[in-house]
Amino acid sequence: MSEDLDQALVLQGRITAFVRTFGLHQPDRTPCGTPVPISEAHAIGELDRDGPLTQSALGKRLRLEKSTVSRLVAQLTGRGWVRRAERDGDARLVWLELTPAGSRAAGELAVARAARFTELLRNIPEEQRPTVIDALTTLVEAAAGRADGD
Amino acid sequence: MSEDLDQALVLQGRITAFVRTFGLHQPDRTPCGTPVPISEAHAIGELDRDGPLTQSALGKRLRLEKSTVSRLVAQLTGRGWVRRAERDGDARLVWLELTPAGSRAAGELAVARAARFTELLRNIPEEQRPTVIDALTTLVEAAAGRADGD
DNA sequence: CTGATTGGTTGTAGCGTCGAACTAGTTGGT
DNA sequence: ACCAACTAGTTCGACGCTACAACCAATCAG
Numbered sequence: 001m002s003e004d005l006d007q008a009l010v011l012q013g014r015i016t017a018f019v020r021t022f023g024l025h026q027p028d029r030t031p032c033g034t035p036v037p038i039s040e041a042h043a044i045g046e047l048d049r050d051g052p053l054t055q056s057a058l059g060k061r062l063r064l065e066k067s068t069v070s071r072l073v074a075q076l077t078g079r080g081w082v083r084r085a086e087r088d089g090d091a092r093l094v095w096l097e098l099t100p101a102g103s104r105a106a107g108e109l110a111v112a113r114a115a116r117f118t119e120l121l122r123n124i125p126e127e128q129r130p131t132v133i134d135a136l137t138t139l140v141e142a143a144a145g146r147a148d149g150d
Numbered sequence: 151m152s153e154d155l156d157q158a159l160v161l162q163g164r165i166t167a168f169v170r171t172f173g174l175h176q177p178d179r180t181p182c183g184t185p186v187p188i189s190e191a192h193a194i195g196e197l198d199r200d201g202p203l204t205q206s207a208l209g210k211r212l213r214l215e216k217s218t219v220s221r222l223v224a225q226l227t228g229r230g231w232v233r234r235a236e237r238d239g240d241a242r243l244v245w246l247e248l249t250p251a252g253s254r255a256a257g258e259l260a261v262a263r264a265a266r267f268t269e270l271l272r273n274i275p276e277e278q279r280p281t282v283i284d285a286l287t288t289l290v291e292a293a294a295g296r297a298d299g300d
Numbered sequence: 301c302t303g304a305t306t307g308g309t310t311g312t313a314g315c316g317t318c319g320a321a322c323t324a325g326t327t328g329g330t
Numbered sequence: 331a332c333c334a335a336c337t338a339g340t341t342c343g344a345c346g347c348t349a350c351a352a353c354c355a356a357t358c359a360g
Contacts, residue, residue, distance in 0.1 A: 008267035014286035021293040092307045117158035123292035135285030136164035142273035143171040242338045
């Protein structure tokens with residue numbers, strides 16, 4: 001009867017355990033050990049992957065308020081990692097693109113991240129790896145189906 | 151050759167996607183929608199589950215600095231959810247236990263959490279649920295094996 | 301051209317974390 | 331006994347992350 005509830009409790013325990021164990025609650029370090037604030041890492045990762053974006057587009061991807069994004073971008077431009085570009089067309093839009101330094105930083109982060117996750121994978125028996133990845137995919141879809149209206 | 155790397159990148163993407171989608175980056179709300187700060191929720195959850203703890207023991211479980219724990223506990227006692235008890239023996243130790251109000255709060259949180267996760271589960275095809283949970287268990291073990299020295 | 305909408309910025313406020321410096325009990329060596 | 335080293339917690343200062351509300355500027359719809 002309460003099997004569903006049981007499963008939910010276990011699931012909850014697993015996820016919170018993972019969050020803590022993996023160090024996801026520390027805002028000023030990426031879980032990968034690099035000294036880059038985590039939200040900045042997310043932002044440049046996104047910009048590195050998907051070219052120039054407007055601020056609000058970035059905000060949607062990161063699920064952040066526009067005011068938060070505004071500040072975040074200010075920090076990134078301060079570091080010299082992001083440039084506010086202009087574009088023909090709508091003059092309200094702020095287009096964001098990585099500077100060369102930003103690309104470099106994003107690349108280094110990606111390497112560190114890959115190393116961290118490779119190590120994580122190494123601790124998973126090889127034959128289970130695809131299963132784990134599939135499961136996470138399912139989980140993300142489930143979470144999106146619930147909270148998301150994109 | 152770079153299959154491992156590929157897998158690592160995918161895994162990374164899935165996890166970050168989950169963190170964002172599930173709202174894990176918002177400090178002042180639990181992902182379960184209750185208006186309790188997330189770190190307080192973690193703390194009373196721990197105390198509710200595993201009886202009285204010293205402050206440093208709580209800190210170890212939550213993977214927090216002692217100074218952080220000190221403040222956190224101050225907030226919780228301020229809410230009337232936690233009591234600093236005394237014990238025979240070492241006089242330096244601060245023993246923490248939930249007050250009745252704290253137990254009640256912990257219970258409500260557990261319910262809300264369970265509801266949230268039940269909903270998450272509902273979005274996962276039934277036959278995949280055990281797989282997903284197993285996968286997360288594996289993942290937590292992998293993360294612990296890497297980062298943990300308990 | 302005026303009013304509503306959209307993209308961004310700034311002000312305010314709160315949560316969450318750490319490291320360093322400090323106090324107070326405990327333990328161990330002489 | 332005594333003093334040094336250690337351990338548990340507290341306080342201070344600093345910073346990161348986020349949201350909401352109030353605001354400005356450009357665009358769009360009528």
